[in-house]
Amino acid sequence: MSPEDFSFVADFLKKKSGISLTDDKTYLVESRLLPLARQHDLDDITGLVAAMKGGRGSLGDHESLMDDVLDAMTTNETFFFRDxxxxxxxxxxxxxxxxxxxxxxxxxxxxxxxxxxxxxxxxxxxxxxxxxxxxxxxxxxxxxxxxxxxxxxxxxxxNYSQFEVQRGLPAQLLIKYLHKEEKYWxxxxxxxxxxxxxxxxxxxxxxxxxxxxxxxxxxxxxxxxxxxxxxxxxxxxxxxxxxxxxxxxxxxxxxxxxxxxxxxxxxxxxxxxxxxxx
Amino acid sequence: MTFVTWNEKLLTGIREIDHDHKMLFDLIEQFHEAYMSTDSKAAMEPAFRMLMDYTENHFRREEELLEKVGYPGQAGHHQDHEDLKDEVLALYQRFQNDKLQGVENDLGLELLSFLKNWLEFHILEDDMKYVEFIRDKEKH
The missing domain is CATH 3.40.50.150 (Vaccinia Virus protein VP39)
Structure with a gap:
């Protein structure tokens, strides 16, 4: 991705979430936003950044695109009783x-x-x-x-999958505080x-x-x-x-x-x- | 806690290749995230396709580089790439065809572990050989 596109995304992320991205994280922006570009039927990150800038009206809700970018760039994975x-x-x-x-x-x-x-x-x-x-x-x-x-x-x-509850949650607590509905706890x-x-x-x-x-x-x-x-x-x-x-x-x-x-x-x-x- | 991350040991010193490798690690990570957060195999499909498409592009870029520098092991390296693609697609197919969904299906974790181990081993063992060749060539 171009340095200009990277700066645009980094500035957006900094402003919205306070998260700082240094230049060595270019790959991370690309790897997180490429799937998102695809999801929005855009050819590449250049297209996605143009849409973020409001350059393409056909995308519909601009705000939801910006939210999607924020979600894609912030990792949400956690465990029960992590550490x-x-x-x-x-x-x-x-x-x-x-x-x-x-x-x-x-x-x-x-x-x-x-x-x-x-x-x-x-x-x-x-x-x-x-x-x-x-x-x-x-x-x-x-x-x-x-x-x-x-x-x-x-x-x-x-609602958590079997895999998610297997990580860190003791069985006696699982049975006591969660119940299974079809495949989810x-x-x-x-x-x-x-x-x-x-x-x-x-x-x-x-x-x-x-x-x-x-x-x-x-x-x-x-x-x-x-x-x-x-x-x-x-x-x-x-x-x-x-x-x-x-x-x-x-x-x-x-x-x-x-x-x-x-x-x-x-x-x-x-x-x-x-x-x-x- | 991440499933897989790029680390300094995997540094080739070739900027484009290192960039691709970091991307591939994070795309495997995202496939892992998808695997853990959904029980729907269909929902995992985009992350897998993205990873495979980027892998294909990376292999192409790498093989073009090897051709350009006249790397003698290019044919073998190309074959390694082809074997990987075949093996991953076969594993993915087995995972898709299995009646167990998503995270209850160990084949998903088997596939992810295979990808992780293959990539690390391939960079450390195979890629480092052409890196050495390119460095030697630059010296002379």
Missing amino acids: NKPFDAIRKDILPQLIERRKSAKSLRIWCAAASTGQEPYSIAMLLKEYGAQLNDWRLSILGTDVSGEALKRAEAG MINSELKSMIRYKKLNLLSSFESLGKFDIVFCRNVLIYFEVETKRQILERISRQMPPDGILVLGSAETVLNVSDHFQLIPGLSGFYKINPAMS
């Missing part, structure tokens, strides 16, 4: 303390900031349900947000009722979302430049009470990015608000 460690840490280290501190309010709010196709929020909901009688009369709510509308549609539907309504989904770009305002005791933001900040990461982390910190917990991917860090959070010693990927900055 077990953070879930174990929530169960053993985070929840006992939070429950103690919230015992009068009896309420916990959790935000999955890159909910994708729903496996993470459903995993958290299962974890809370399994935690025991202690939480029985609590208000437990989970908000799942993602930039991709397509991914959220799948999350809301809560469907999340039970009780679990679904704990979660609300909302399309949200991490570059937009979070203020209307309210405060969250735990924020999961795993494996998404890697796509942003340092300054954007810093701003997102600062805005996330404003949506948390002073004792709120941030969970990042195990390979991610706030070191040299943000002073708003401090690593919780001994808990890789877990951060607390830096009291000096709140």
Whole structure:
């Protein structure tokens, strides 16, 4: 693809999702957009970029084409209980303390900031349900947000193939919280009722979302430049009470990015608000 | 977590070839994504066709390069490409004809693993031979 076309797509992606694409990712733009060009009966990426620029009126809904491009360029694949460690840490280290501190309010709010196709929020909901009688009369709510509308549609539907549920989901939880309808496993309504989904770009305002005791933001900040990461982390910190917990991917860090959070010693990927900055 | 990604070990140093290889890895990745997210074999068809068409174009570009530089192993290399296409199409056909749908069908994973292993092995073993030949030729 031409450098001009690449720049156009990279600029669009940056503006819409904050994701930065360097020149060495030209192949990725081509490999993701070529199938899309085909799907829209366009000869090649040049044709697709022209259509994105609004150069071809016969494509119909321009906005839906732009959404398709955004979806194609953002990967949505996730697992249930992806990387077990953070879930174990929530169960053993985070929840006992939070429950103690919230015992009068009896309420916990959790935000999955890159909910994708729903496996993470459903995993958290299962974890809370399994935690025991202690939480029985609590208000437990989970908000799942993602930039991709397509991914959220799948999350809301809560239907997973055999292969998807085989990955990471223990059999006893599968049978307890999902039921099989023909070839698909469907999340039970009780679990679904704990979660609300909302399309949200991490570059937009979070203020209307309210405060969250735990924020999961795993494996998404890697796509942003340092300054954007810093701003997102600062805005996330404003949506948390002073004792709120941030969970990042195990390979991610706030070191040299943000002073708003401090690593919780001994808990890789877990951060607390830096009291000096709140 | 990705099924397959290009890595530095596979770098040939020939810009167009490396670009094609990276594309092929990501097209296999997309075929894998399609395989995992749908139970409909028909829904997987576009991703498979895209991969096969791009593979065909890449083979053609590579063989033109080998002809241009007078690579002595060109005929064998061409045969390797033909064998791959035959084998992949046969596996895909078996997968399509099998009564099990999508992800419940292990033949899909067998096909994906075959593609992944073949591509890695072919680049590391076969492509690197002509890369060496081209480098030697450039030195003299």
